[in-house]
Amino acid sequence: EAGVTQFPSHSVIEKGQTVTLRCDPISGHDNLYWYRRVMGKEIKFLLHFVKESKQDESGMPNNRFLAERTGGTYSTLKVQPAELEDSGVYFCASSQENREQYFGPGTRLTVT
Amino acid sequence: AQSVTQPDIHITVSEGASLELRCNYSYGATPYLFWYVQSPGQGLQLLLKYFSGDTLVQGIKGFEAEFKRSQSSFNLRKPSVHWSDAAEYFCAVGPSLGDDKIIFGKGTRLHILP
Numbered sequence: 001e002a003g004v005t006q007f008p009s010h011s012v013i014e015k016g017q018t019v020t021l022r023c024d025p026i027s028g029h030d031n032l033y034w035y036r037r038v039m040g041k042e043i044k045f046l047l048h049f050v051k052e053s054k055q056d057e058s059g060m061p062n063n064r065f066l067a068e069r070t071g072g073t074y075s076t077l078k079v080q081p082a083e084l085e086d087s088g089v090y091f092c093a094s095s096q097e098n099r100e101q102y103f104g105p106g107t108r109l110t111v112t
Numbered sequence: 113a114q115s116v117t118q119p120d121i122h123i124t125v126s127e128g129a130s131l132e133l134r135c136n137y138s139y140g141a142t143p144y145l146f147w148y149v150q151s152p153g154q155g156l157q158l159l160l161k162y163f164s165g166d167t168l169v170q171g172i173k174g175f176e177a178e179f180k181r182s183q184s185s186f187n188l189r190k191p192s193v194h195w196s197d198a199a200e201y202f203c204a205v206g207p208s209l210g211d212d213k214i215i216f217g218k219g220t221r222l223h224i225l226p
Binding site: 004031033035041042043044045048055056059091093100101102103104105106 | 116148154155156157158161202207212213214215216217218219
């Protein structure tokens, strides 16, 4: 069974540009989560989808971040426009109802 | 507020020595507790978890952790470390009913001396 996959693994963009991160959850997992780790800080929750609906987006830092999950399968996280402080590692996780979240390898975003 | 504290940012041990990584949590109810590991260039891998029952839990790669409610701790242990254990380790708590987020500690980076 394939795990959670994320694309790209690494992205380097300039301040003011747009970047879109993608997450493919484990097949059959209705729950999809985004987390991020800014350098030197802890991994923090961004938002949670149940199928295509946003269940909790309390961790989204501001309106430059837009997450979607059309059709309840893969999800995208767009940052527009990117700022220097957005640099970090963005993790995606998915789960069924048993609460164990399976994490992807992360996307390392560098904003210069 | 729920929180997880990992007091050691870096720990260095010699290969073959025993290891204990500390974790304390603050949580309103009986927590779900986890330890994750991130090796260089890899994603987060679940080492072990505690939901209920026996307070000593066994995980992968020879790791174990003990839940101590009186001390609000969930320390990770391994009797003999291998060079391949060099990684960053995260203690985490949650999710709970009505709140599906996992709360992580800041991580402890483990260095292994040959």
